[in-house]
Structure formats: structure tokens, C-alpha cells
Amino acid sequence: KRTLKRLDYKPLDFTATQVDLQLNLDLPVSRVQSKIKVKRLNTEATSFVLDGQKLNLLAVKINGQDWSAYVLEDLEGVDGFQNLKIDVSSLSEPQEFTLEIENEFNLEENLSMSGIYLSDKVIVSQCEAQGFRRITFYFDRPDCLAVFTTYLETNDSYEYLLANGNLLESGSLNNGRKFAKWHDPFPKPSYLFACVAGNFEVLDDYFITKSGRKVKLRLFAEYGRLEQIRFAMEAVKRAMKWDEDRFGLEYDLDIFMVVGVAYFNAGAMENKGLNIFNDELLVGCKDTVTDDSLFSIDSVIAHEYFHNWTGDRVTCRDWFQLTLKEGLTVFRDQEYSSDTVNRTMKRIDDAEEIQAYQFNEDKSPLSHPIRPDEVESQDNFYTSTVYEKGAEVIRLLHTLIGEEKFQQGMKLYFERHDGKAVTCEDFVEAMADASGYNLDHFRLWYSQSGTPEVKVTSEYDPQTKVQKVTFVQETAPTFDQQEKQPLTLALKTHFLTPEGQTLTNLVDLQGKAIPELLVFETKELVVEIANQEQELIVVTNLDFSSPVRVIQQTTSSQLATVAAHCQNLYGKYFALKEYYNSIFRLNEENFVRNSQAQLEVDEHFATIYKNLFALALEDASFTSAVLRFHNVSNAITSANKAVNPLVYAQIDKAIKTKLYQDYKVQLEGIYAQLPFRTWEYNSLHFGERALRDQLLSLLTISQENQELVEQLYTQASCYNDKHAVIKAIINNDLSALDYLVDKFALEYQDTASCLDELLTLRLKNAKSVAQVEALLANAKQFSITKPNSLYTLIRGLRLNLNLFFTKEGIEYIKELIIKVDKNNPGVSPYLCRSFANYDLYLDPFRQMVIDALEDLITNHTFSRNATEILNKAFE
Numbered sequence: 001k002r003t004l005k006r007l008d009y010k011p012l013d014f015t016a017t018q019v020d021l022q023l024n025l026d027l028p029v030s031r032v033q034s035k036i037k038v039k040r041l042n043t044e045a046t047s048f049v050l051d052g053q054k055l056n057l058l059a060v061k062i063n064g065q066d067w068s069a070y071v072l073e074d075l076e077g078v079d080g081f082q083n084l085k086i087d088v089s090s091l092s093e094p095q096e097f098t099l100e101i102e103n104e105f106n107l108e109e110n111l112s113m114s115g116i117y118l119s120d121k122v123i124v125s126q127c128e129a130q131g132f133r134r135i136t137f138y139f140d141r142p143d144c145l146a147v148f149t150t151y152l153e154t155n156d157s158y159e160y161l162l163a164n165g166n167l168l169e170s171g172s173l174n175n176g177r178k179f180a181k182w183h184d185p186f187p188k189p190s191y192l193f194a195c196v197a198g199n200f201e202v203l204d205d206y207f208i209t210k211s212g213r214k215v216k217l218r219l220f221a222e223y224g225r226l227e228q229i230r231f232a233m234e235a236v237k238r239a240m241k242w243d244e245d246r247f248g249l250e251y252d253l254d255i256f257m258v259v260g261v262a263y264f265n266a267g268a269m270e271n272k273g274l275n276i277f278n279d280e281l282l283v284g285c286k287d288t289v290t291d292d293s294l295f296s297i298d299s300v301i302a303h304e305y306f307h308n309w310t311g312d313r314v315t316c317r318d319w320f321q322l323t324l325k326e327g328l329t330v331f332r333d334q335e336y337s338s339d340t341v342n343r344t345m346k347r348i349d350d351a352e353e354i355q356a357y358q359f360n361e362d363k364s365p366l367s368h369p370i371r372p373d374e375v376e377s378q379d380n381f382y383t384s385t386v387y388e389k390g391a392e393v394i395r396l397l398h399t400l401i402g403e404e405k406f407q408q409g410m411k412l413y414f415e416r417h418d419g420k421a422v423t424c425e426d427f428v429e430a431m432a433d434a435s436g437y438n439l440d441h442f443r444l445w446y447s448q449s450g451t452p453e454v455k456v457t458s459e460y461d462p463q464t465k466v467q468k469v470t471f472v473q474e475t476a477p478t479f480d481q482q483e484k485q486p487l488t489l490a491l492k493t494h495f496l497t498p499e500g501q502t503l504t505n506l507v508d509l510q511g512k513a514i515p516e517l518l519v520f521e522t523k524e525l526v527v528e529i530a531n532q533e534q535e536l537i538v539v540t541n542l543d544f545s546s547p548v549r550v551i552q553q554t555t556s557s558q559l560a561t562v563a564a565h566c567q568n569l570y571g572k573y574f575a576l577k578e579y580y581n582s583i584f585r586l587n588e589e590n591f592v593r594n595s596q597a598q599l600e601v602d603e604h605f606a607t608i609y610k611n612l613f614a615l616a617l618e619d620a621s622f623t624s625a626v627l628r629f630h631n632v633s634n635a636i637t638s639a640n641k642a643v644n645p646l647v648y649a650q651i652d653k654a655i656k657t658k659l660y661q662d663y664k665v666q667l668e669g670i671y672a673q674l675p676f677r678t679w680e681y682n683s684l685h686f687g688e689r690a691l692r693d694q695l696l697s698l699l700t701i702s703q704e705n706q707e708l709v710e711q712l713y714t715q716a717s718c719y720n721d722k723h724a725v726i727k728a729i730i731n732n733d734l735s736a737l738d739y740l741v742d743k744f745a746l747e748y749q750d751t752a753s754c755l756d757e758l759l760t761l762r763l764k765n766a767k768s769v770a771q772v773e774a775l776l777a778n779a780k781q782f783s784i785t786k787p788n789s790l791y792t793l794i795r796g797l798r799l800n801l802n803l804f805f806t807k808e809g810i811e812y813i814k815e816l817i818i819k820v821d822k823n824n825p826g827v828s829p830y831l832c833r834s835f836a837n838y839d840l841y842l843d844p845f846r847q848m849v850i851d852a853l854e855d856l857i858t859n860h861t862f863s864r865n866a867t868e869i870l871n872k873a874f875e
């Protein structure tokens with residue numbers, strides 16, 4: 001075990017200020033010459049260590065002279081980490097000197113998608129968090145900021161040679177080779193270094209910044225995809241404009257480039273001036289991807305672009321501070337999407353996401369604060385807690401101090417820290433200083449893990465006409481941390497009469513107005529509402545104003561009232577969801593005894609769904625989102641207790657079948673009225689298409705209405721509708737319509753993301769491992785070394801509860817982890833994580849997962865990344 005601790009941070013003794021990198025990118029082996037201006041920061045120090053990984057060192061020079069006072073140490077383990085310790089005690093002027101390193105690395109054998117590697121025929125880099133050490137020996141940590149000049153040389157089969165910054169020169173050499181030289185004037189850490197050599201389809205455009213500078217924009221994608229990167233280009237321009245308008249932040253180089261590649265572990269990477277994307281998040285238009293994917297393309301383009309300031313100009317001092325850039329940048333991309341598409345629906349989606357993933361991470365052995373204290377491998381910091389909960393903490397801060405003060409805080413943050421590598425503490429301090437708000441207690445959000453539970457209770461006294469509402473917060477001990485304290489909370493709260501009227505102007509016993517936003521940092525908050533003729537319904541944490549779980553005894557009748565009348569859509573949505581979850585609790589026992597049991601519902605079922613469908617055409621986005629949470633994974637993750645996943649799947653199916661049977665005519669009516677509009681990227685159109693998709697699945701659940709499916713394939717004006725067709729066919733087993741699935745496969749045979757979506761659906765419904773293997777063998781886009789293929793596979797298997805929880809299913813996933821980890825420890829932890837949530841399940845399901853973990857740990861060796869996840873999960 002090699003535990004890294006946040007508090008062990010030590011500043012560098014020596015740092016790099018300037019790097020001249022010469023990369024001869026050749027296959028199988030590439031050669032690197034790196035000339036580093038080194039500066040001594042600690043006058044006592046006489047040596048320093050550079051990081052490497054799987055490198056072949058050829059020469060070390062200092063101030064132009066061969067240097068032999070070094071030790072190259074191969075650290076043990078499958079990962080191939082190396083330390084190069086250089087002794088400069090004999091140097092007469094050690095305060096500043098030039099260090100030259102020459103080394104090679106095997107480009108062709110690098111299947112890790114980290115460092116410089118091959119994506120099909122494209123040579124591409126990925127350095128966050130620690131990929132640069134796979135290129136050359138360096139101070140591979142984010143607090144070493146240097147100005148990079150990058151010279152790339154390749155054979156002349158590569159049309160484009162790209163790196164960070166502005167292009168200085170490029171051309172052909174006389175020996176069938178070519179070169180390009182790039183210079184990035186902004187000091188940056190090595191994780192933001194990037195280079196690309198390849199042949200692409202290119203889309204050019206420009207953007208005029210608010211100060212009038214013309215910035216060249218260039219998008220690069222696979223040949224034949226020109227039409228499919230126009231959407232992303234619009235997103236780039238929208239994001240640039242938005243960041244100027246809302247945050248006053250302007251782009252700073254002459255050119256901004258985005259490159260999409262097929263083999264990429266993560267979604268995308270914010271390298272200075274040269275963002276590199278998993279092409280699934282760059283390439284797509286209405287004819288090739290779903291609306292959801294377009295929405296993701298838009299927000300990820302924005303996210304990476306926004307990093308230019310929150311990440312690149314001001315970066316992290318060490319990786320424990322990752323949320324400094326990620327939490328903040330996710331918050332910024334959420335705001336961008338909210339401002340440009342639909343604020344309420346975005347809030348609902350984000351709240352759903354955090355409740356489904358992050359809350360479970362908090363409950364699992366992988367729990368950690370948004371700013372973790374310990375880690376074995378820095379690659380494992382890229383979690384829902386650091387990103388999504390981190391963004392919620394920033395949002396809470398924003399809610400507390402307001403937009404104006406928040407923007408003043410951002411300004412001060414940049415004034416103080418531009419060009420530096422800083423900590424979360426520095427950020428909060430800038431916010432506190434600029435706003436004048438005391439954030440001392442707020443800071444606990446950075447160090448405390450776990451999801452606070454807020455219990456809401458209410459007592460009404462008809463004599464005094466006073467309603468006493470008590471909010472008690474408590475965070476249960478987590479795997480990583482026993483002691484918990486109350487946190488700063490802001491709960492947006494509405495009070496509704498039993499008839500559903502939202503009351504404003506409520507006062508307490510002193511006659512003081514009760515604010516909509518209840519802010520407290522104590523364990524308990526008591527609100528006493530005076531002068532009430534009847535007891536009010538409390539609806540709290542509206543808009544997910546704090547990342548907490550609300551525990552409240554709400555009756556079905558109250559949920560029905562909120563669902564029908566709450567003026568806040570978020571409140572409505574979660575009342576409906578709570579009601580849906582309550583149906584599972586009501587039916588669990590019956591279905592355990594008899595999987596064909598008759599579904600029981602209470603008397604509010606009819607009203608709730610009748611009202612919902614009555615408004616369907618008025619707010620299609622909302623209705624489709626409500627129908628979307630009707631799925632078993634959602635029911636399992638929001639049950640807040642261990643469940644039998646297979647029983648849950650049966651109940652989910654029974655609920656949908658009942659909805660269909662009871663509301664058949666109404667649903668068919670809505671479906672028929674949904675218009676086919678000329679495609680546009682806006683919330684109204686999204687909502688209508690999403691509703692059509694949801695309804696089609698519901699209308700065909702009992703094998704009826706198959707003609708609607710055929711009709712839709714013919715009428716479809718975009719991919720979203722076609723995807724709805726294959727989804728209904730495969731999920732509802734409409735085998736008479738299989739010919740449409742074949743048609744789809746043929747139509748999209750050249751688009752891997754479409755074939756992957758088809759594969760996911762098929763995997764989700766596969767009956768055996770043999771069938772899974774046959775599906776993979778026939779999927780021509782599938783490759784075991786391609787991250788997107790692996791994500792598709794694991795997504796499909798995770799959704800396939802009936803197969804996942806069989807002996808052969810679990811065995812199959814185990815084998816997969818072992819195989820994948822050997823090549824690509826960037827992807828294997830993701831597979832391992834599906835084993836960490838066993839507490840969601842009752843035995844024997846829980847035990848099956850634990851046994852699998854035990855076998856993996858005891859009988860196999862893994863990369864640092866995977867080992868950490870598996871060990872923690874098993875602890």
C-alpha cells in the first residue's frame with residue numbers, strides 16, 4: 001500500500017520554468033528530447049526526482065554537459081513507474097540551470113490511452129492526471145508551471161501536427177519528414193500538455209472576443225464527419241460568448257482547437273488551446289445522435305472550454321484539490337446549460353444524477369469528501385463526489401452569497417491567483433473576502449464526506465394555530481470518517497395548504513417573515529408558523545438547494561397535492577418520484593412471494609397519473625422526465641435500503657403495464673397529438689421528442705400498437721425518433737419488428753456511437769453469456785481495446801440485472817476486469833466500481849458481489865488504480 005496524503009504536500013525543491021520539447025513521433029518507438037530550464041526553490045536542496053513511466057532513458061545533460069550523477073529507479077509493480085533522481089550537488093550554480101533529457105517510449109505498445117498513444121491511426125496525447133511521465137521524465141505534478149515550446153516531427157503521412165498554444169512555424173524537411181513548432185505563452189502544468197498528429201476532416205470558423213480580438217476556431221474529426229461537427233462548432237461559439245457575458249472571461253490565445261478521437265478513456269480534456277475529445281462527445285448532428293447526446297456535446301464542449309480559466313489559468317496545487325477546478329467548472333457548465341436550454345429541467349436532471357450516483361458513493365466503501373485526504377492512485381479522484389457534489393457545494397455557496405457577490409469573488413480569485421496553482425482554501429477565501437460573508441463553517445463541506453440527512457417533522461396545534469416545523473440534520477458515519485458535524489445548509493422551502501395553495505407572507509411568532517430560503521448551520525432549525533387555520537404541507541430542498549437527502553413522512557394524499565399543485569416544478573417532480581417509490585414498498589412483500597402478483601396501488605394512484613397525463617402536452621419535457629424515472633435502476637438506487645433487484649424489476653414492469661392498461665386511450669391520444677416539427681435545438685422540441693420516445697415504449701409494453709413503431713420509423717425526422725423505435729422493439733421484445741432493427745443497423749453501419757447504442761439495448765436484454773459473446777462477435781465497431789466499447793459493454797451488463805446476478809454473469813465481468821486492467825488501467829476502475837455498491841442489494845445478490853471481489857483480490861494482481869478500488873470495496 002502506498003497511501004498519498006493531502007497533508008503531506010511539500011512544495012518542490014526545484015521547478016521547471018521553461019520546457020523545449022522535441023518529439024519525434026514514430027512507430028513503434030518515439031524519441032523525446034526535452035530541454036528544461038530548472039530553477040531551485042529551496043536553497044538547501046541538492047537533488048531532485050523526476051517522474052517517469054515505462055520510459056527508456058538515453059541521456060542526461062546539464063548545461064550542455066553529459067551528466068552522470070543520477071539514479072534511475074524502477075518502482076515495483078505492474079504499472080512501470082520510474083523515479084529519476086538527479087544529484088546537482090557538484091554544480092557551481094545550482095540556482096538555475098538547463099537540464100536536457102533524451103528518452104524513448106514505445107508508442108505502439110501503449111494501450112493505456114495515457115501519455116502519447118495511437119487512436120486508430122491518429123497519434124494523440126492524454127496527460128491528466130499523470131500521463132506526461134509516459135512521455136518524458138519530468139516534475140509531473142500540477143504545481144510545476146512552465147512555458148512550453150513543442151517541436152513535433154513525423155513522417156509526412158500526417159497532415160496535421162498540433163500542440164498547445166500558437167503555431168510558430170511548420171513545414172517539410174527534405175527527408176520525407178515534416179515538422180511543426182508550437183509555443184504556449186501561458187505557464188502550465190504538464191497535465192495540460194497536448195499534441196496530436198493525424199489526418200482529419202477540419203471545420204474552420206472564428207470568434208470575435210469582447211475586446212475585439214479575432215480567434216481562429218478549428219475542429220478536427222474523422223473524415224466524412226464534416227456535417228457532424230457543425231453542432232459542436234456552434235457550441236464552442238455559444239460557450240465563448242456565454243463566458244464573456246456571465247463571467248466576464250475572454251479567450252486568451254490566437255487559436256482554439258478541438259480534436260475528436262475514437263479511443264479515449266474519459267469524455268474530454270481541457271489541454272490549453274487544444275482540447276481533445278472522445279469523439280462521442282464532439283461528433284454528432286440530429287441525424288446521427290439522440291437529443292440527449294447533443295445536449296452532452298454542448299455541455300462538455302462548454303465544460304472543457306470553461307476550464308481555460310477555471311483549471312488552466314488558475315490550476316490545482318495538488319490533485320487533492322481537484323474539485324477546485326472540476327466542481328467549479330461543472331457548476332459553470334450547469335449554469336451555461338441552464339441559461340441556454342431549460343433551467344428547471346437541468347436542475348432536475350442534475351439532482352437525479354447526484355442522488356443516483358453520488359449518494360450511493362457516499363454510502364459505499366468508496367466514500368470520500370469532495371477534497372479527499374488520502375488516495376492510493378491519483379487517477380481515482382475522478383469521481384461523482386469530486387465533480388458533481390463539488391459542483392453542488394459551489395452552487396450552495398452561490399445560493400448563500402448571490403450572483404453578484406459570487407462574481408465579485410470570481411474576480412478576486414483571478415486577480416489573486418491567475419497563473420498560479422492553488423488550493424480550495426484559496427478559492428473559498430477569495431469568495432469570503434469579496435462577499436464579506438463568513439464562510440468559516442461552510443468550509444466543512446470540503447472536508448466532511450457523507451450525505452447529510454435532513455429530517456423534517458411538523459406539529460400543528462389547533463388551539464394556538466401554530467405550526468412548528470423542525471429540521472434536524474445528521475450525517476451518518478461513512479466508511480472513511482466516523483465523526484460528523486452539522487453543515488451549512490440552505491433549504492428552499494414552500495408551505496402548501498392541504499388544497500395545494502402555496503402560501504407566501506408567512507410569519508413566525510414574533511411576526512417576522514419566514515424566508516423562502518432557510519439557512520442554518522446548527523443541528524436543528526425550528527420554524528414556528530403563526531396564525532394557521534390548518535396544518536401546511538412542507539416541501540423542502542426545492543431546486544436541490546443543498547446536496548442533502550430529505551427524510552419526511554409524507555402521506556400519499558400530501559404527495560398527490562404537491563404533485564398536482566406545487567408551483568415549483570422540482571417540488572412536483574420529486575413528489576411524483578416519491579410516490580412512485582412508495583409503490584415498490586407497498587408491493588415488495590407480495591412480489592417476493594409471487595412474481596406474478598397483482599400490483600396494489602392506493603386510492604391516489606388514479607388522480608396522480610390522470611393529472612400528470614392531462615398536462616402532458618403542456619409541458620412535455622416535464623412529463624417525459626417523470627416517465628423516465630419509471631425504471632428499475634432508479635427505483636433501486638432511490639430505495640434508500642437494500643432491495644431484491646429482480647423483484648424490483650418485476651414491480652417496475654407491473655407499474656408500467658398498469659399505466660398502459662389504465663390510461664391507454666389517454667396515452668394514445670397524447671402520442672397522436674405530439675407534433676413532428678422541423679428539428680431545432682431547444683427545450684420545447686427536446687421535450688416533445690422525449691415524450692414521444694417514452695410513450696412509444698409504454699404503448700408497446702404489452703405487444704400492442706406495433707403499427708405506431710413502424711410508422712415512427714418512416715416518419716422520423718431525426719435520429720432521436722429512430723432510436724426510440726429500436727428501444728421499444730428491443731426492450732419490449734417486439735420480434736415481429738426485428739426487420740426495423742436490421743434496417744437501423746444497416747443505416748448506421750458507419751457510425752460507431754449508433755451501433756453502440758444498439759448494442760447496449762441488446763446486451764441489456766441478452767439471456768446468457770453466450771448470447772453476449774455472440775453479440776460482441778457480430779458488432780463490428782466493438783474492440784476490446786477501445787474504451788467506448790468497454791463502456792458500452794459494462795453499461796449493457798449493468799442494466800441486465802437478470803444476467804448480472806447469475807454465476808456466469810458475474811464470472812464474465814470478473815474476467816473482463818482482469819483482461820482490461822492489463823492494458824488499460826484507466827478503464828478497469830470503472831468496471832470495478834460496479835462491484836462497490838453491493839449494499840444496494842439483499843442477499844444472495846449482495847453476497848455474490850462480495851464473493852467476486854474476494855476472488856479478484858486474493859487470486860489476481862492489478863494496477864494501482866484497480867487495486868485501490870477493489871481493496872476499498874472489499875474492506
Ligand code: DPP
Pocket residue numbers: 128266267268269270303304326
Ligand atoms: N479534466 C477532464 C475534465 O473533467 C477529465 N479528464 O474535463
Ligand code: ZN
Pocket residue numbers: 303307325326329
Ligand atoms: Zn473538467
